[in-house]
Amino acid sequence: MNKRTILLLRFVLILATILVMAYSKRGLDIASPSYVVALLYFLTNLVLYFIPETKLSRPIITFSVFLSDIIAISLAIYFTQGMQTDFYLIYFLIIFIASVGQNIRGSILIAVVASALYGWLLVQSNPGISILDSAILIRVPFLFIVSLISSYWSVMMRKQLRSTKELEESAQKLQQEVARITAKETELRRYSETVIHSVASGVIAVRGDGTITTVNPEAARVLGTTQENLVDRKIETIKGLDTLWQKMKKAINTNKPFERLQISIINADDIIVPVGLSVSPMASPDTKFKGCVAILRDLSEVKQLEEKLKHAERLSYLGKMASWVAHEIRNPLTVIDGFSQLLTQTSNKEKMQTFSSEIHKATQRINHIIEDILTFSRTKTQVKSSSVNLWTLMKEITENISGIRIFIKGVENPNVKGEEESLKSLFLNIIHNSVDAMDKDPKLIIEFREQTKWIITELTDNGKGISKEDLKNLFTPFFTTKSRGTGLGLAIVKKIVDDHSGKLEVESEENKGTTCRVFLPKADAS
Amino acid sequence: MSTYEPMENLVKESEQLRKRILVCDDEESIRLLLNEALQDTYEVVEACDGREALRLATKEHFDLIIMDIKMPSVHGLEVIERLRARNNNTPIIVCSAYREMEDDIIIKTSNVAAFMVKPIDIKVLKTKVLELIGT
Numbered sequence: 001m002n003k004r005t006i007l008l009l010r011f012v013l014i015l016a017t018i019l020v021m022a023y024s025k026r027g028l029d030i031a032s033p034s035y036v037v038a039l040l041y042f043l044t045n046l047v048l049y050f051i052p053e054t055k056l057s058r059p060i061i062t063f064s065v066f067l068s069d070i071i072a073i074s075l076a077i078y079f080t081q082g083m084q085t086d087f088y089l090i091y092f093l094i095i096f097i098a099s100v101g102q103n104i105r106g107s108i109l110i111a112v113v114a115s116a117l118y119g120w121l122l123v124q125s126n127p128g129i130s131i132l133d134s135a136i137l138i139r140v141p142f143l144f145i146v147s148l149i150s151s152y153w154s155v156m157m158r159k160q161l162r163s164t165k166e167l168e169e170s171a172q173k174l175q176q177e178v179a180r181i182t183a184k185e186t187e188l189r190r191y192s193e194t195v196i197h198s199v200a201s202g203v204i205a206v207r208g209d210g211t212i213t214t215v216n217p218e219a220a221r222v223l224g225t226t227q228e229n230l231v232d233r234k235i236e237t238i239k240g241l242d243t244l245w246q247k248m249k250k251a252i253n254t255n256k257p258f259e260r261l262q263i264s265i266i267n268a269d270d271i272i273v274p275v276g277l278s279v280s281p282m283a284s285p286d287t288k289f290k291g292c293v294a295i296l297r298d299l300s301e302v303k304q305l306e307e308k309l310k311h312a313e314r315l316s317y318l319g320k321m322a323s324w325v326a327h328e329i330r331n332p333l334t335v336i337d338g339f340s341q342l343l344t345q346t347s348n349k350e351k352m353q354t355f356s357s358e359i360h361k362a363t364q365r366i367n368h369i370i371e372d373i374l375t376f377s378r379t380k381t382q383v384k385s386s387s388v389n390l391w392t393l394m395k396e397i398t399e400n401i402s403g404i405r406i407f408i409k410g411v412e413n414p415n416v417k418g419e420e421e422s423l424k425s426l427f428l429n430i431i432h433n434s435v436d437a438m439d440k441d442p443k444l445i446i447e448f449r450e451q452t453k454w455i456i457t458e459l460t461d462n463g464k465g466i467s468k469e470d471l472k473n474l475f476t477p478f479f480t481t482k483s484r485g486t487g488l489g490l491a492i493v494k495k496i497v498d499d500h501s502g503k504l505e506v507e508s509e510e511n512k513g514t515t516c517r518v519f520l521p522k523a524d525a526s
Numbered sequence: 527m528s529t530y531e532p533m534e535n536l537v538k539e540s541e542q543l544r545k546r547i548l549v550c551d552d553e554e555s556i557r558l559l560l561n562e563a564l565q566d567t568y569e570v571v572e573a574c575d576g577r578e579a580l581r582l583a584t585k586e587h588f589d590l591i592i593m594d595i596k597m598p599s600v601h602g603l604e605v606i607e608r609l610r611a612r613n614n615n616t617p618i619i620v621c622s623a624y625r626e627m628e629d630d631i632i633i634k635t636s637n638v639a640a641f642m643v644k645p646i647d648i649k650v651l652k653t654k655v656l657e658l659i660g661t
Contacts, residue, residue, distance in 0.1 A: 331556060
């Protein structure tokens with residue numbers, strides 16, 4: 001009960017008291033002390049007006065207020081001898097107000113006090129009244145019962161009111177919380193969307209069944225379409241993304257990421273786009289969500305640059321090659337031209353033989369140069385993989401080399417997967433280099449070894465070795481330290497090894513010798 | 527047999543009178559060719575690389591040097607520079623397969639009598655030699 005209601009009800013009580021007094025047995029008499037009571041009563045109400053509401057709501061204060069009301073009314077009845085009138089009814093009013101205004105305990109106390117005072121007043125106004133008189137026997141318990149019922153009822157009402165209010169409050173709080181969380185979630189979602197959208201690489205996320213859930217603008221650009229065209233579609237229904245989906249499916253099924261893959265996709269504009277790809281499975285143990293996220297990197301520009309570089313390299317090689325060819329061919333041409341002129345001027349048979357032999361050698365040399373160029377400039381050829389026995393091949397090669405001691409040892413049947421002619425050219429080039437490098441007691445050791453999937457051919461000479469500086473350029477085309485070297489020999493060696501998916505190692509110490517290790521894939525054991 | 531002796535002496539004598547040419551090329555066939563082309567008129571001495579050429583040209587007298595440029599051990603250009611530094615002013619004909627070297631050689635060296643680009647026409651070479659040192 002708030003302060004205003006209490007003040008108002010008390011004011012009604014004061015008025016009712018004055019009214020009852022006026023109609024009492026004694027009638028309205030100016031000298032009656034009941035006026036003092038009414039005045040005091042009114043003054044307490046004024047005091048109440050200045051008491052702050054918080055203090056007023058304290059049980060002890062409200063109890064005191066209602067107690068003072070009961071006392072004031074009782075005094076008023078006593079002074080006006082109103083017991084003979086219906087003045088007692090005012091007790092019901094105060095009991096009712098008290099029960100509404102405070103808790104059940106306070107109400108019962110007030111009821112007890114009111115009943116007692118009423119009883120006392122009855123005895124005062126009717127000396128010798130029996131306890132069994134209806135006035136006592138009925139009115140007093142009646143007062144008490146009314147007090148009990150009204151306070152019980154008001155407590156219930158208050159409780160209900162309070163719970164309704166609490167419910168409303170909690171509902172409001174809940175609503176606020178929901179709004180706050182929703183805002184937070186929206187903000188988070190926007191933030192992660194912004195992050196994904198700002199990534200310079202393409203991002204595509206799919207569910208386990210291949211439904212695209214997220215696509216960022218870069219991914220859409222690479223795929224040549226818009227984000228709207230991709231989201232919620234099944235990835236396998238999009239043309240050109242088969243390889244991408246296969247990789248993603250693999251990541252989902254194996255629950256393993258795959259990184260630094262290179263694939264090609266055909267985008268919506270039917271353009272083949274080389275793409276660097278990393279796929280990672282997405283699975284959280286707490287939810288049933290399963291999927292995969294792919295990071296794409298458009299490699300078109302990189303590939304274009306690579307192509308340009310290769311082109312530039314090719315041009316540079318072409319320039320070098322042209323110059324080299326010119327030089328290499330001009331010498332034998334001089335020889336051919338010169339000796340053919342001399343041939344016409346001599347009749348000496350011996351000389352004629354020497355001259356024509358020189359011409360023959362020169363033409364052979366030109367042919368050799370052409371062979372070298374062809375071998376070197378041939379683009380990577382699919383090696384016809386037949387089984388080649390290196391031991392037999394090496395015997396054949398070394399047969400025609402004289403003046404040096406050659407030892408062949410190592411595993412029997414060193415069979416490699418490769419092309420016989422290329423391999424012959426490969427080893428012949430290495431051996432020629434060794435032969436050229438050796439002068440004193442030339443010795444070449446060729447050893448075959450087996451290592452996992454490789455057959456290793458190790459060629460060791462006791463030649464002059466290669467300087468550290470020259471080792472760097474060992475396989476550079478047109479690089480030579482020999483006066484009449486083509487500069488292509490070891491470049492060809494490297495090319496043949498690469499064509500066979502092999503490896504090449506060279507170790508050298510100046511004035512001691514060079515070891516060349518050729519790794520070639522072992523032939524299938526069949 | 528004795529009748530040959532004066533003849534041999536005569537040859538020796540005439541050889542002493544003949545002009546001497548140093549042919550320097552690391553390719554044997556080229557040396558042989560130049561030797562064969564010039565030996566009728568001149569005394570031809572062969573050097574197989576730059577070092578050999580330097581050694582011979584310093585030790586002996588030559589009327590002309592015919593030299594390749596790209597050679598092992600000592601590069602042709604270096605041979606020319608060293609010879610000139612030693613005040614050896616023997617005329618030199620440079621024979622090279624690299625036409626682009628011509629300017630370089632003419633700028634860097636003095637007294638290069640001629641620059642001939644391979645393939646050399648031996649008739650042209652012979653005329654040039656004749657022009658430079660006579661017979």
